[in-house]
Amino acid sequence: MNHNDKYTGVWPVMLTPFDEQRNIDWASLEKLIDWYIQAGVNGLFANCQSSEMFFLSEAESLQLTRFVLDYVDGRVPVVASGHTACGLPQQIDQVGQMAETGVDSVILISNRLASPSEGDDVVLANLQTLTAAIPSTVGLGIYECPHPYKRLLSDEVVSWCAQSGRYTFIKDTCCQIEKIRQRLDLIKGSRLHIANANGQTLLASLQAGAHGYSGVMTNFHPxxxxxxxxxxxxxxxxxxxxxxxxxxxxxxEYLDYPICAKDYQLSLGNFKSVASRTREAGNYYSAHFQSTVQQTLRLGETLKNQLGI
Structure with a gap:
């Protein structure tokens, strides 16, 4: 892995800790950032779906991103999204404000570029409009976020992003190794990098030339x-x-994420609460979910010891 190339390696999708009143818990966020960086990650993806960005106000979204940038203080690069609006004029405003925070790249959300019933031609047209509206000094990326619906990028969109020279980062959630290989061909020679969000295809994607991992499991064992x-x-x-x-x-991930990740961070002493704006925590504790998570992670600790990590 070439560490001179900043968009390679492991990019955690950051959690947002909340207190019991569901206000952002800034002290816990500092501990989380230090924990990621101590694990040796290459960069941070702030203000993403794991951060509960669709449940943050516009003001909180910017405040959260600025806080992460200030506290990281250049230790690793930071990208951020916060691209949640529906209408294009509001999106241009939203993404423009995010660009002004000083993040390394602003990450667009693929499902914001068209409604489920609209075709890839609409995606491309809206993408081109958004791209033109953002200062060229800021890198751009795209995340195939599954909420509120999952929209995979067409080959045409991936090629356009690569050829535009503006795009640095695709957070790939296609979970199909053949499609990842195809995308790697489409971006060859460009500054565009593919970060796989899927653990099951990660090794095969690295062998095929993908650039790293950016997925929810970085909140357990980065x-x-x-x-x-x-x-x-x-x-x-x-x-x-x-x-x-x-x-x-x-x-x-299917055991009440992000509650399962917040509960793990609570057990480490990084978080003071598992409070989330996306779901209640009750089911996580009443089912066998917590013990399943704990046992699985314990096996991971054994593996770390064997590897000398």
């Missing part, structure tokens, strides 16, 4: 993803074992 991105080619047998574990552990 060190294992850092190890895999750094060592997949030099320690292939160990990499396969790590990949097999991470594939299985990725299923924890």
């Amino acid at each position: 060190e294992l993803y850092v190890w895999l991105c750094d060592n997949w080619d030099t320690a292939p047998e160990s990499a396969q074992v790590v990949s097999d574990y991470l594939s299985a552990a990725s299923l924890l």
Whole structure:
């Protein structure tokens, strides 16, 4: 992994800690940032879906991003989204304000570029309009966010992003290795990087030339993803074992995320509450979810010890 190229490696999708009144808990956010950076991550994706961005006000969205930038203080690069508006004029305003915070790249959300019934031609037209409205000094990216609906990028859109020279980052959620390989061909020679959000296809995507990982499991064991991105080619047998574990552990996402991740951060002493604006926590504690998460992560600790992480 070439560390001179800043859009490679592991980019956690940041959680937003809230207090019991569901206000942002800034002290816990500082601990979380330090925890990510101590794990050796390459950059941070602030104000994304894991940050509950669709449940933040415009003012909170900007305040959150500025806080992350100030506290990180150049230790790692930071990208951010906050691209939640529906109408294009509001999106231009929203994305423009995010660009002014000083983030390395502003990440657009693919499903904001057209409604579910509209075609890829609408996506491309709106993407071109948005791109032209954002100062060229700021990098751009696209995230195939599954909320409120999942919109995968067409080959035409990926090619246009690569050829535009403006785009640095696709957070890829297609979860299909053949499609990832195809996208890698489309972006060859450009400054565009593909960060896979899917643990199950990660190793195969790295072998195919993908640039790293940006997914929810960085909120549990970022060190294992850092190890895999750094060592997949030099320690292939160990990499396969790590990949097999991470594939299985990725299923924890379906156990009331982000509550499961916030509960883990609570157990580490980073968070003071599991409060979320997206869901209630009751089901997580009444089902067997918590013990499943704890046992799966304990297995990960054993793996870290074996690898000397």
